[in-house]
Amino acid sequence: MKQYVKKTVVFILTASLMLLTGCQQPFDATGYTQAVLDMVTRGETKAYEAISESSEEEAKKQYEAAIDSYMQEFDSLGFSDELTEKYRSYIPNLMQKTKYTVQEAKEQDDGSFEVGVEVEPIIMFGGIEELLQQKLQDYLSQVQNNILNNQAAPTDEEMTEAAGEMLYECLNTALEDPQYGDKTTITVHVQESETENVWEIPGEDVDALMTALIDTTGAEEAFTLS
Template identity: 25%
Template structure:
């Protein structure tokens, strides 16, 4: 499948710290990328807030928006959406598991070159391939139970809870021992825009996002998730 094109990744698409062109030689481009990734995936807000002249609360709010988006990705993978009746405690459990999982993304940010290019060495987190075999087995069993009318007297919320709780448990267990794909390299250019702000392109944002988390499912017979 095609990789997800994320519209919710506010941290990665944020404008970089403002510097005048005369001070551009002092701007730590690789440090900025490091702090941005640490804030986005690992929930480390202080340095990113400092370098962007933001408050920790603002950065944390963007982080929570990102985790909410990734929660919706997981729900789509499970065949659900926010339109389904999903208890808030289950949404909180998914978000917590994703926070734990994403805190383990692997990347090394190298020093920028003279042209402002920053090389990022990444081991993509292989979430959905890693979960797929057990998800498939569970879904086959659950479908058979449903065909046997086991849930005919359940409310919508009870049915969703019966279905989703075991999948959240699988996600939580996977977060304790995640798997990774072969390393890849992403090169992004941090440049001074016409309005005096350092920026990275939308294409760079997408490249980083799709490299850190592998959203494809390799088995051609598998159901796939799709991005927004």
């Protein structure tokens, strides 16, 4: 008998992918959850490919979709394409630093599974506010000096770009010695879909888990400063 596992992407649930289980072997809900997490945070696709029988290309697309989800924080800030690409290269480095431990799945009476994931959230903007403020003050002082020396003032676009570069530098500095929040356990449910013959992690569980991995506290303040 063929069973299916639903393709999981951060904040997005897409089409189904096959997994041979049922009569052949018990479904490995723990392994599935671990494979999904390793794929979307580490770009490690081998286990995901094996457990889902998907191709490397399909798995890579899922990983890129996860990065796209996090890039939504930056896409609307008005940065140049070049700077936006820098932020896109930063996101995988951030995701690599996430910490999680997948616990043993517990089968429920209805045949579904509960899987606890212990998360130690990385603090994305941890400790950068003071550094960013100093960089911005130095930049504005230089702009004022240039104006006093009869040099043209930068355009709004140029100032936005400069601030974005400073924020990018600060975020990368924070990754050199990342800060983490208190450990918490997120419970995800691995269950058969009500409408399809597939195993899936509900979208709200995926959202809760991926939100817990990265603490974006301070994002509004940082973006306001930039």
